[in-house]
Amino acid sequence: MPLSGEYAPSTSDWARKQAELYESSGGTEAATLHGLPIIVLTTLGAKTGRLRKTALMRVEHDGSYAAVASLGGSPRHPVWYHNLVAEPRAELQDGAVKKDYIAREVTGEEKARWWKRAVEAYPPYAEYQQKTTREIPVFVLTPV
Numbered sequence: 001m002p003l004s005g006e007y008a009p010s011t012s013d014w015a016r017k018q019a020e021l022y023e024s025s026g027g028t029e030a031a032t033l034h035g036l037p038i039i040v041l042t043t044l045g046a047k048t049g050r051l052r053k054t055a056l057m058r059v060e061h062d063g064s065y066a067a068v069a070s071l072g073g074s075p076r077h078p079v080w081y082h083n084l085v086a087e088p089r090a091e092l093q094d095g096a097v098k099k100d101y102i103a104r105e106v107t108g109e110e111k112a113r114w115w116k117r118a119v120e121a122y123p124p125y126a127e128y129q130q131k132t133t134r135e136i137p138v139f140v141l142t143p144v
């Protein structure tokens with residue numbers, strides 16, 4: 001069942017602009033970062049209950065996606081991480097297709113498999129993990 005609520009723009013201007021343009025153009029504009037494809041994830045704000053839209057790198061395998069809470073190797077998690085922990089239901093737009101997913105944070109062997117896919121899709125993830133002692137969380141989103 002799709003998320004409902006009022007959209008609350010991100011306070012990160014560049015990310016907000018990319019997420020909004022990607023969504024409004026059906027994934028035809030603002031579709032890459034450093035030439036690599038993105039997706040837009042919609043989560044439910046854990047405190048405000050408002051819809052949050054977050055551009056993320058596209059990491060897809062057999063219809064499931066990874067959401068990598070890298071935040072450029074920052075010592076803290078991105079705020080959307082806490083949204084997904086609180087409410088695992090999410091929407092994900094890949095190109096013109098937007099579907100409902102359930103997110104699950106992965107660990108161990110399963111995380112290692114998805115981390116490999118993520119670094120193949122976006123090599124800077126490896127540098128981000130080198131940059132911080134924070135273990136960068138990975139969610140796997142499976143279609144509902």
Ligand SMILES: C[C@H](OP(=O)(O)OC[C@@H](O)[C@@H](O)[C@@H](O)Cn1c2nc(=O)[nH]c(=O)c-2cc2ccc(O)cc21)C(=O)N[C@@H](CCC(=O)N[C@@H](CCC(=O)O)C(=O)O)C(=O)O
Nearest residue numbers: 010011015018045046047048055056057070071078079080
């Ligand atoms: C800036 C902040 O955003 P954030 O959720 O921390 O996410 C930071 C970044 O991860 C986000 O900007 C990403 O889009 C950056 N980013 C990537 N970030 C990643 O972590 N991984 C990626 O792969 C990634 C790729 C990417 C590609 C293109 C692009 O333009 C940006 C990309 C934000 O919007 N904060 C809001 C709050 C947002 C929020 O969700 N609030 C919750 C409260 C949650 C709580 O506090 O518990 C609520 O509404 O209730 C605010 O300060 O008002």
